[in-house]
Amino acid sequence: xxAISSVLDRLDQNLDQSLERLFKLLRIKSISTDPAFxxxxxxxxxxxxxxxxxxxxxxxxxxxxxxxxxVAHHDGPAGSPHILFYGHYDVQPVDPLELWEDDPxxxxxxxxxxxxxxxxxxxSSDDKGQLMLFVEACRAWKxxxxxxxxxxxxxFEGEEESGSPSLKPFLExxxxxxxxxxxxxxxxxxxxxxxPSICTSLRGLVGEEVVVKAANRDLHSGMYGGPAANPIRxxxxxxxxxxDETGRITIPGxxxxxxxxxxxxxxxxxxxxxxxxxxxxxxGLSIPAGEKGRSVLEMVWARPTAEFNGISGGYEGxxxxxxxxxxxxxxVSFRLVHSQDPKKIRTAFRQFASERLPADCRIxxxxxxxxxxxxxxxDSPFLTKARNALTEEWSKPxxxxxSGGSIPVVGDFQTYLGxxxxxxxxxxxxxxxxxxxxxxxxxxxxxxxRSWARILDALTR
Amino acid sequence: xxAISSVLDRLDQNLDQSLERLFKLLRIKSISTDPAFxxxxxxxxxxxxxxxxxxxxxxxxxxxxxxxxxVAHHDGPAGSPHILFYGHYDVQPVDPLELWEDDPxxxxxxxxxxxxxxxxxxxSSDDKGQLMLFVEACRAWKxxxxxxxxxxxxxFEGEEESGSPSLKPFLExxxxxxxxxxxxxxxxxxxxxxxPSICTSLRGLVGEEVVVKAANRDLHSGMYGGPAANPIRxxxxxxxxxxDETGRITIPGxxxxxxxxxxxxxxxxxxxxxxxxxxxxxxGLSIPAGEKGRSVLEMVWARPTAEFNGISGGYEGxxxxxxxxxxxxxxVSFRLVHSQDPKKIRTAFRQFASERLPADCRIxxxxxxxxxxxxxxxDSPFLTKARNALTEEWSKPxxxxxSGGSIPVVGDFQTYLGxxxxxxxxxxxxxxxxxxxxxxxxxxxxxxxRSWARILDALTR
Numbered sequence: 001x002x003a004i005s006s007v008l009d010r011l012d013q014n015l016d017q018s019l020e021r022l023f024k025l026l027r028i029k030s031i032s033t034d035p036a037f038x039x040x041x042x043x044x045x046x047x048x049x050x051x052x053x054x055x056x057x058x059x060x061x062x063x064x065x066x067x068x069x070x071v072a073h074h075d076g077p078a079g080s081p082h083i084l085f086y087g088h089y090d091v092q093p094v095d096p097l098e099l100w101e102d103d104p105x106x107x108x109x110x111x112x113x114x115x116x117x118x119x120x121x122x123x124s125s126d127d128k129g130q131l132m133l134f135v136e137a138c139r140a141w142k143x144x145x146x147x148x149x150x151x152x153x154x155x156f157e158g159e160e161e162s163g164s165p166s167l168k169p170f171l172e173x174x175x176x177x178x179x180x181x182x183x184x185x186x187x188x189x190x191x192x193x194x195x196p197s198i199c200t201s202l203r204g205l206v207g208e209e210v211v212v213k214a215a216n217r218d219l220h221s222g223m224y225g226g227p228a229a230n231p232i233r234x235x236x237x238x239x240x241x242x243x244d245e246t247g248r249i250t251i252p253g254x255x256x257x258x259x260x261x262x263x264x265x266x267x268x269x270x271x272x273x274x275x276x277x278x279x280x281x282x283x284g285l286s287i288p289a290g291e292k293g294r295s296v297l298e299m300v301w302a303r304p305t306a307e308f309n310g311i312s313g314g315y316e317g318x319x320x321x322x323x324x325x326x327x328x329x330x331x332v333s334f335r336l337v338h339s340q341d342p343k344k345i346r347t348a349f350r351q352f353a354s355e356r357l358p359a360d361c362r363i364x365x366x367x368x369x370x371x372x373x374x375x376x377x378x379d380s381p382f383l384t385k386a387r388n389a390l391t392e393e394w395s396k397p398x399x400x401x402x403s404g405g406s407i408p409v410v411g412d413f414q415t416y417l418g419x420x421x422x423x424x425x426x427x428x429x430x431x432x433x434x435x436x437x438x439x440x441x442x443x444x445x446x447x448x449x450r451s452w453a454r455i456l457d458a459l460t461r
Numbered sequence: 462x463x464a465i466s467s468v469l470d471r472l473d474q475n476l477d478q479s480l481e482r483l484f485k486l487l488r489i490k491s492i493s494t495d496p497a498f499x500x501x502x503x504x505x506x507x508x509x510x511x512x513x514x515x516x517x518x519x520x521x522x523x524x525x526x527x528x529x530x531x532v533a534h535h536d537g538p539a540g541s542p543h544i545l546f547y548g549h550y551d552v553q554p555v556d557p558l559e560l561w562e563d564d565p566x567x568x569x570x571x572x573x574x575x576x577x578x579x580x581x582x583x584x585s586s587d588d589k590g591q592l593m594l595f596v597e598a599c600r601a602w603k604x605x606x607x608x609x610x611x612x613x614x615x616x617f618e619g620e621e622e623s624g625s626p627s628l629k630p631f632l633e634x635x636x637x638x639x640x641x642x643x644x645x646x647x648x649x650x651x652x653x654x655x656x657p658s659i660c661t662s663l664r665g666l667v668g669e670e671v672v673v674k675a676a677n678r679d680l681h682s683g684m685y686g687g688p689a690a691n692p693i694r695x696x697x698x699x700x701x702x703x704x705d706e707t708g709r710i711t712i713p714g715x716x717x718x719x720x721x722x723x724x725x726x727x728x729x730x731x732x733x734x735x736x737x738x739x740x741x742x743x744x745g746l747s748i749p750a751g752e753k754g755r756s757v758l759e760m761v762w763a764r765p766t767a768e769f770n771g772i773s774g775g776y777e778g779x780x781x782x783x784x785x786x787x788x789x790x791x792x793v794s795f796r797l798v799h800s801q802d803p804k805k806i807r808t809a810f811r812q813f814a815s816e817r818l819p820a821d822c823r824i825x826x827x828x829x830x831x832x833x834x835x836x837x838x839x840d841s842p843f844l845t846k847a848r849n850a851l852t853e854e855w856s857k858p859x860x861x862x863x864s865g866g867s868i869p870v871v872g873d874f875q876t877y878l879g880x881x882x883x884x885x886x887x888x889x890x891x892x893x894x895x896x897x898x899x900x901x902x903x904x905x906x907x908x909x910x911r912s913w914a915r916i917l918d919a920l921t922r
Contacts, residue, residue, distance in 0.1 A: 222866025405683025
């Protein structure tokens with residue numbers, strides 16, 4: 001029996017226990033973006049440390065100005081590579097709560113359709129379910145072999161869903177301790193339920209909150225409607241001006257650093273068979289809203305965007321109030337690709353908005369995280385090894401894809417630790433991450449554990 | 462001693478008691494737009510009925526599908542005119558509560574500046590304070606003379622701040638009972654602290670709530686940003702398109718029925734000395750936001766507007782959430798002038814918005830009240846009498862003005878009861894109606910009572 005087959009057997013036998021552990025973690029309301037849940041975030045970190053110690057990791061909760069990090073170390077055989085595995089234990093808010101079929105923090109295994117079981121709950125997929133895969137692979141390996149196949153460092157963050165404000169300083173301050181030969185990151189999707197994938201590009205993110213302030217108080221719209229500046233009107237105009245009629249973003253300099261995707265890559269994406277219809281139908285839409293003349297995969301994997309994530313102003317309650325609000329605000333984010341510079345994008349947006357402000361009004365900006373896009377090298381040797389390991393587990397060739405989401409840590413690993421990352425994840429596009437009724441397929445949870453064991457084996461052989 | 466001077470003396474002597482009565486009414490949280498306060502609205506109506514009975518009115522709470530009406534009758538001498546007095550006992554919501562210096566429902570008399578006392582609290586000005594002026598004038602007249610100078614009907618509404626949905630059917634159903642020779646309405650401003658005014662034009666109102674719906678759920682803006690329609694973007698575009706760069710409204714047909722104001726009227730308004738600076742400075746602004754080339758008084762008294770009273774969508778909490786919302790909504794209102802047709806405006810807006818909707822999205826509209834503008838006849842005999850009475854009380858000529866606010870009841874009195882209205886009010890532009898820290902000058906409350914007594918005297922002599 002090879003080193004790996006006994007580990008895989010062990011994972012199969014202990015699936016129920018691994019589920020119980022995941023459920024304990026899922027029950028902790030570690031919503032990082034809302035300060036009301038700070039204690040829950042700490043509890044999640046502490047739970048992880050305690051669990052990792054049972055495997056033999058030298059694990060600790062590491063204080064930051066925000067939510068804590070979890071760092072854990074385990075030795076490996078002399079001459080083995082040093083691998084850093086990253087995941088995040090924080091989750092998105094759960095509102096609107098009334099749309100959840102089950103309590104988001106009381107996970108269950110449910111049969112979604114005949115033969116397809118899923119784990120329900122906030123964080124089941126993003127990212128508690130995914131990070132526990134690697135923990136379970138290590139646990140099984142240790143149980144079977146009494147050791148791990150290489151030196152492993154774990155880094156679990158608690159602020160991924162709120163822009164990772166503490167990550168950069170933490171990496172800088174602890175670079176010596178955290179630097180490894182390469183990083184493994186588990187926060188991405190499979191191509192589909194049958195096909196594993198490795199992600200080689202990630203969009204960056206710039207988040208901005210913009211607040212437009214006009215009169216010094218709320219006004220009666222009868223008494224002042226006409227002469228008085230209306231901040232909702234000003235804000236709407238700013239937002240409406242950001243896209244032209246072809247879906248292109250009009251902020252000057254926005255496309256600096258954006259490259260056209262090579263035609264062979266576009267062809268490979270075309271061959272995946274994703275159409276506008278197949279991409280949009282599950283979410284109830286049919287017409288691509290991005291730049292005209294580009295495929296939906298190119299829009300998500302290789303084109304930048306401007307999105308409006310929230311807007312608020314004036315009377316939002318039931319009924320009607322004839323008021324002109326004193327202020328209105330919006331949360332705006334930009335997804336970046338290639339070498340777009342987050343700082344330049346932020347500055348350009350602020351100038352663009354300020355130029356549209358009447359001279360007697362005021363505008364404020366609040367920064368919510370920023371990270372450049374990243375593009376992994378196609379010829380990395382560990383990319384090939386991991387692809388083979390995945391192909392073996394899933395009996396189907398692993399595909400190389402992009403991701404529209406931002407995982408700032410990958411850029412930070414490059415910048416601060418000089419380290420490339422391998423992005424392998426087992427989430428599915430119908431996992432409803434960031435939405436009500438988030439779930440994670442039981443198959444992802446089971447075969448994901450096995451996949452990581454195989455990848456560890458392949459990378460250290 | 463003339464009939465009026467003894468009434469005025471009585472009002473002077475009983476000011477403290479009249480304040481106590483007003484405070485009782487102000488303490489009732491009769492917010493009509495929020496269904497949570499329905500019982501409070503009823504309490505306010507019941508309090509009024511009980512008070513009016515002590516004066517000798519035949520008063521009753523009259524059920525409607527919404528908040529009740531108060532109707533009260535008192536006979537007058539044979540041959541005297543029949544006057545209908547209208548006010549409303551409902552008030553605006555008080556949010557944002559944290560901006561109030563005092564509890565909005567615990568009224569006080571405070572010294573705002575040396576020699577200037579004000580009554581604080583929601584409704585102190587709009588409209589509980591104003592409606593009680595007339596009640597106190599009647600009470601004093603009755604106490605002094607044992608009768609009233611003419612037949613008087615009182616109509617106090619409880620839905621003025623939420624679009625008066627029950628008013629039209631109530632007037633229709635009770636036209637016989639309510640029809641009088643003319644109506645007196647107390648819901649407007651003085652020109653300034655020294656100068657009384659009579660309002661001869663009122664803007665109409667169309668209120669609409671528009672909801673844009675895109676995907677069937679909230680989406681992760683990384684995974685879907687680009688291809689997925691964003692309802693905040695669509696809504697912003699609709700709202701931004703409503704005004705052109707000169708402040709003119711672009712909805713086709715919107716200006717049908719709008720007349721240019723005669724030059725002699727514009728000149729009279731000019732002579733009032735109101736400038737953009739004097740109008741906007743108190744609210745912290747300086748640049749008129751309405752149609753270019755028109756004075757601020759023309760903008761408010763004689764030009765229609767489109768205002769955005771509220772907007773909501775996506776993540777509005779603290780921090781940031783990279784979400785594409787499933788829907789976004791706005792509360793939009795139009796102020797109408799002259800013979801603009803509320804129904805046509807509503808239809809034109811709905812078409813305008815629908816035309817800007819991507820074919821795979823949905824749009825919903827919810828109606829929130831509609832009333833045409835009204836324009837009173839300049840040659841009405843009771844206008845002259847009332848102007849003289851006001852001039853006598855305030856020792857300063859009463860001016861004839863317009864009002865930017867909507868008082869739908871005035872149009873309804875014309876339509877359903879064939880009755881003209883005289884609009885006399887004692888509110889001031891710094892009363893902060895509809896805003897935190899609403900107040901009513903004690904001088905308005907005192908001399909307002911005296912003014913109504915004088916007007917009653919003048920109209921019935």
